[in-house]
Amino acid sequence: MRGINGKIAVVTGGAQGIGRAVTERIVAEGGNAMIADSNMDHGKRTVDEINGQAGRAAVCFHPTDVADESAVIDVIGRTVREFGGIDQLVNCAAVFIMRGIEATVEEWRRIMDVNIMGQALCVKHAVPEMRTRGAGSIVNIASISGHIAQPGYLTYNATKAAVANMTRCMAMDLACDGIRVNAVNPGTVWNKNNERYHRAELGMNRAQADSHPEIGGKHMLGRTADPEEIAAAVVFLLSDEASYITGENLMVDAGYTAM
Template identity: 70%
Template sequence: MRGLSGQSAIVTGGAQGIGRAVVDRLVEEGAHVLIADVNEEYGKAAVEEINARVGSPVTRFVRTDVSDEDSVERAVAAAVESFGGVRFLINCAAAFIMRGVEATVDEWRRVMDVNIMGQALCVKHSAPFMKAAGGGSIVNIASISGHIAQAGLMTYSTTKGAVVNMTRCMALELASDNIRVNAVNPGTVWNENNERFHREVLGMTREQADRDPEIGGRHLLGRTADPEEIAASVAFLLSAEASYITGTNLMVDAGYTAM
């Protein structure tokens, strides 16, 4: 896609799942990527594998807790040091705390600190470098959970609903700096976390989950998504192909929210 090659990106939560798929896609498109993640083992392994495959240091890992402002500042500084600036930011890091009305104060604080404050802090400290470069693009990962009610998921769904509107507010504030801000709203994605949940809690394989009317059947296409399918939508929104798109919440949910 046009406009990605040679650019510098930060991907939070980039060590696994959707974030890792985004990193792989951006590297494939010729970008340089800083992986900002709390999981040091997975982050370092991702950098080692990608750089060896490409044959050059196109990625770097910095252990990052997005809910900690100092940690975010260090990650942004590392991207500037390694790749000369920050042109793209993809906010994938999330706390998957899924609780209902019984949620504790600590659970509420953690999920809000990571899922809302974390995205806000990353934008706060990346945007000045995008402005200095003449513009940039930000993609926040929201969710179908931010648009619908789901039993037992109030903590998570509330934060994703906040991301939906925060994206619009960011787009409004940053448009004059030529920084576009959009969000991708995935349906059910078959990543490591979902695979483990369905296997350990529900006793399901992916094939069984896809056939289940309450899981795959909730999507018009009758299946869950591959992380790479979400990464493709992120790459599009970052690219020059989406130059007239900002403030948009793109549903990448196989029609889940259309029903």
Template identity: 60%
Template sequence: MSSAAEHGIRRDQHVKGLRGRPALVTGGAQGIGRAVAERLVEEGARVMIMDTNEEFGKSAVAELARRPGGEHVGFVHGDISEESDVVAAVEATRTAFGGVELLVNCAAAFITRGIEATVEEWRRVTDVNIMGHALMVKHSAPLMEAAGGGSVVNVSSISAHIAQPRSVTYSATKAAIIGMTRCMATDLAGAGIRVNAVSPGTVWSDNLARRYKEKYGVSREEADARPDIGGRHMLHRTADPEEIASAVAFLLSSEAGFITGENLMVDAGLTVT
């Protein structure tokens, strides 16, 4: 896998306001969520990973434990569509790290169907991508308010902004996340809680690599060269998960202290054209 450094991206200093702060990252065992967890550990935050994949979650904690700051990383197994799991994850973070001040909603059900989608498919994708995000904020917000404020980043997608074939289910929920973000920002501003979203373009995660290998039989380099994959972006390539994590870290940090209710496009200009 290519790295952000190979694409000419370099970070010479840490962002401000993350060191020592307790963070909860859903979907943090893989993909964008894993990159976010790694970045927050690097920034000195105390990170609780929540994921439905227990094997990946424990592996992530074991790997991060070998890095500086990795002694302040934990894992809780759970599904954000189950309120009892959400409560347990928030409580586990409070017990381990004293509260929740930073929340990143990365967990998602990647169900792409058109109008033929079944009721069960609709319920699963909305339960995770909409209700799950709402539940996480509902139960984390009181701890943020008690701490004097906090920051939430919800992960949406370019799918919220452009029409894609046979993607009504996924696109609808990702668009809902942006609407929820604005409403949550309005409701929680008085408690000192900022709520923002990011909308990534095509991100070359391990899951995407497997799907594209099965669907198109292409490598990362081949996908970047295709006009319908990497070529859709102005930079003519897909993104590294770490590049999305950088945007998330910024929005969580005090450097974004006057930003709330926003959706940051991290799509290399895909939605501009």
């Protein structure tokens, strides 16, 4: 894709799931990435594996809790020192606290701190670096859960709805700087966390989940997504191929929200 080769991206949550798939795709397209992730083991292993495959030091890792502004400032500074600047940001880090009205104050604060404020802080501190380069591209990971009602998902869905509208507001505020801001809204993705949940709580493997009317059956294509399928949409929006797209909430959900 045009506009990825040689560019520098920060990918929060980039050591696992969708974030890792995004990081791998950026490197495959010739870009460089700083992984900002709270999991030290996953971060180090991801860097070793991706750099080994790429044959070059295309990826670095910085342990980061995106809800901590000082940690966000640190990872932005480290990116500039390691790679020379920042062109792109992918806000993928999230916590998955699925609670209804019984949610505690602590649960609300944690999910809002990471899923909403964490994305806002990363944009706040990455944008000045993008301005020095005259342009930039930001992709926030939202969710179909931000556009629909789901039982017992009040906490999570509220934060993802906030991300969807926050994306539009950021796009409006940053358009004059040549910085595009979009969001990708995935359907159900078969990543490690979802695999563990479906096996432990529901006793299902992927084939069973895909054929279940309330899981894969909720999607027109009759299955869950691979992380790489979401990453392809993210990197498209980062790239110059999407140069006329901003303020968009792109559904990558196999038709879930159209049904």
